[in-house]
Amino acid sequence: MARVSQEHLDARRRQILDGAALCFARNGFHATSMQDVLKEVDLSAGAVYRYFSGKEELIAAIVAEVLGQVHDGFEEEARNSPPPPPDILVASVLGRVLATKESLTVDGRPAFPRLVVQVWTETLRNDELAGLLREGYGAVQATWTRIVEAYQETGMMRPDVSPDRVARTMMAAAMGFLAQQALFGPASAEVLGDGLRALMSVQDHSSVNLLETRSN
Amino acid sequence: MARVSQEHLDARRRQILDGAALCFARNGFHATSMQDVLKEVDLSAGAVYRYFSGKEELIAAIVAEVLGQVHDGFEEEARNSPPPPPDILVASVLGRVLATKESLTVDGRPAFPRLVVQVWTETLRNDELAGLLREGYGAVQATWTRIVEAYQETGMMRPDVSPDRVARTMMAAAMGFLAQQALFGPASAEVLGDGLRALMSVQDHSSVNLLETRSN
DNA sequence: ACAACTAAAACGAACGATCCTTCTTTTTGA
DNA sequence: TCAAAAAGAAGGATCGTTCGTTTTAGTTGT
Numbered sequence: 503m504a505r506v507s508q509e510h511l512d513a514r515r516r517q518i519l520d521g522a523a524l525c526f527a528r529n530g531f532h533a534t535s536m537q538d539v540l541k542e543v544d545l546s547a548g549a550v551y552r553y554f555s556g557k558e559e560l561i562a563a564i565v566a567e568v569l570g571q572v573h574d575g576f577e578e579e580a581r582n583s584p585p586p587p588p589d590i591l592v593a594s595v596l597g598r599v600l601a602t603k604e605s606l607t608v609d610g611r612p613a614f615p616r617l618v619v620q621v622w623t624e625t626l627r628n629d630e631l632a633g634l635l636r637e638g639y640g641a642v643q644a645t646w647t648r649i650v651e652a653y654q655e656t657g658m659m660r661p662d663v664s665p666d667r668v669a670r671t672m673m674a675a676a677m678g679f680l681a682q683q684a685l686f687g688p689a690s691a692e693v694l695g696d697g698l699r700a701l702m703s704v705q706d707h708s709s710v711n712l713l714e715t716r717s718n
Numbered sequence: 719m720a721r722v723s724q725e726h727l728d729a730r731r732r733q734i735l736d737g738a739a740l741c742f743a744r745n746g747f748h749a750t751s752m753q754d755v756l757k758e759v760d761l762s763a764g765a766v767y768r769y770f771s772g773k774e775e776l777i778a779a780i781v782a783e784v785l786g787q788v789h790d791g792f793e794e795e796a797r798n799s800p801p802p803p804p805d806i807l808v809a810s811v812l813g814r815v816l817a818t819k820e821s822l823t824v825d826g827r828p829a830f831p832r833l834v835v836q837v838w839t840e841t842l843r844n845d846e847l848a849g850l851l852r853e854g855y856g857a858v859q860a861t862w863t864r865i866v867e868a869y870q871e872t873g874m875m876r877p878d879v880s881p882d883r884v885a886r887t888m889m890a891a892a893m894g895f896l897a898q899q900a901l902f903g904p905a906s907a908e909v910l911g912d913g914l915r916a917l918m919s920v921q922d923h924s925s926v927n928l929l930e931t932r933s934n
Numbered sequence: 935a936c937a938a939c940t941a942a943a944a945c946g947a948a949c950g951a952t953c954c955t956t957c958t959t960t961t962t963g964a
Numbered sequence: 965t966c967a968a969a970a971a972g973a974a975g976g977a978t979c980g981t982t983c984g985t986t987t988t989a990g991t992t993g994t
Contacts, residue, residue, distance in 0.1 A: 528842075528843065529843050530746075530748060530839050530840075530842070530843060532746060532748035532749040533747075533748040533843060587920060587922060588917055588920055589922070616842055619835070619838055619839055619842070620839055620842075622835055622897060622900070622901060623746050623835055623836055623839050624746075625901060626744075626746070626832055626835070626836075626900065626901070627744065627745050627746060627749060632901075635901060636902065639901075639902065650916075653920065658920055658921070659916055659917075659919055659920045660915075660916055660919035663912045663913065663915060663916035664912065667909045667910075667912045667913045667916070668912075668913045668916045668917065669913075670895075670898065670905075670909060670910075670913060671891065671895070671909070671910055671912075671913025671914055671916075671917065672913070672917070673894065673898075674890075674891050674892075674893075674894030674895040674897075674898055674910065674913075675887065675890050675891045675894055676890075676894065677890075677893075677894035677897050677898065678889065678890030678891055678892065678893035678894030678895070678896075678897065679886075679887070679890040679894070680894075681838060681890075681893050681894065681897060682886065682889075682890055682893065684838070684842065685838060685841060685842070685848075685851060685855075686852065686855065689886075693883045693886060693887070694883075694886075694887055694890065696879045696880065696883045696884075696887075697879065697883045697884045697885075697886060697887025697888070697890075698887055698917065699876075699879060699922060700866075700875055700876055700879035700883070700884045700887075701804055701875075701884065701887065701888070701914065701917055701918055702917055702918060702920045702921070702922055703875055703876035703922070704803060704804055704869065704874055704875045704918045705874065705918070706803060706805070706915055706918055706919070
């Protein structure tokens with residue numbers, strides 16, 4: 503194939519990215535060899551090295567893509583106006599994130615959550631990728647903090663807790679549930695939504711007596 | 719040193735485990751070479767291979783230890799009777815987990831959260847370690863589910879949500895916050911506690927009007 | 935008390951395997 | 965027919981591990 507159309511070049515690049523992502527989701531970035539990737543994408547070394555200068559660049563491309571997809575999932579769902587209550591918001595964000603790359607599977611289970619955890623570990627040893635992660639995380643946290651402020655301004659949530667702490671907590675719930683999917687297999691985002699809804703019904707210590715009175 | 723005391727043997731083994739854990743927290747299991755470990759613990763290859771049959775066994779030993787420490791942190795804190803409300807419980811569990819191996823640091827920051835995330839990725843490619851993880855997680859979830867049932871039976875929490883979903887959600891919050899510590903640096907467990915307390919004050923959609931009336 | 939002895943602990947050079955990458959050659963599509 | 969794309973053998977580096985040697989702590993004999 504000489505002088506190939508741009509669509510073909512793009513398709514090849516995507517083919518490489520998808521195959522490599524599958525390998526990396528299976529075994530992690532550094533336990534998968536280039537030959538593993540070459541076998542998965544069914545191409546020669548010369549072909550792959552025409553699209554990526556090396557393994558490091560391939561990893562960086564996949565990390566950047568995954569971070570972008572997670573970022574989009576978190577941000578887009580938060581643009582809804584007015585913002586839904588936290589349980590609905592977190593569950594729908596998680597559902598959207600889990601919907602990305604659903605076709606990519608590792609022995610029948612979605613590979614994306616696994617890939618996200620692998621990306622986390624890679625940002626721990628690559629400062630450039632760590633910068634990307636912080637950038638995206640900061641933007642999302644800013645968005646969510648504004649939503650929490652709206653909760654508090656409308657009297658929906660107690661106003662005596664710093665909004666960014668609440669935002670961090672909601673993101674932690676989503677991140678932790680994502681990790682659970684990677685480690686223990688798929689589960690509906692509804693599980694997390696139900697759990698948060700139940701937590702929202704708990705009164706803190708100073709109000710417990712009041713609630714107990716009502717429920718009797 | 720021939721015929722060395724058992725304490726010396728144990729100390730050597732621990733020295734190797736600690737040095738290796740530091741390396742693995744820095745760079746992950748498969749991006750750190752044995753020579754990196756040898757340099758860190760300041761021993762020769764022959765010495766290390768006297769205590770561990772190979773890299774794999776060294777990794778397995780560290781993974782098992784980390785999983786055990788996390789497990790203990792989750793379980794011991796939950797034995798308190800009566801169980802504190804969710805925000806207090808989750809925060810104190812996280813505080814306890816973060817207190818493990820506090821002396822082990824990567825450029826001044828605690829290495830343990832990083833190590834936990836690395837352990838997660840290793841369980842994705844080692845079925846034996848995955849079994850260990852599932853075992854520990856299952857036990858913790860059972861304990862927490864019982865606590866949630868207590869919440870519901872005392873009228874502290876709405877009873878129409880499956881208790882194990884709530885348990886999963888609380889554990890997700892803790893896991894996600896742990897991941898945040900690995901990725902973005904240390905933070906007090908109080909942050910998560912405050913966030914959960916704020917979430918606990920949110921009324922769901924059908925009750926919003928009621929709360930707004932009260933707050934005016 | 936001290937020197938010789940011994941078995942274990944530690945050393946570290948070196949081996950084979952595997953890794954990532956390069957480069958020449960072959961194939962292919964325009 | 966030609967330039968681009970893909971192939972795949974091979975190079976150089978690094979990996980995990982082994983194994984013959986050296987060092988050392990504890991024991992024995994006098």
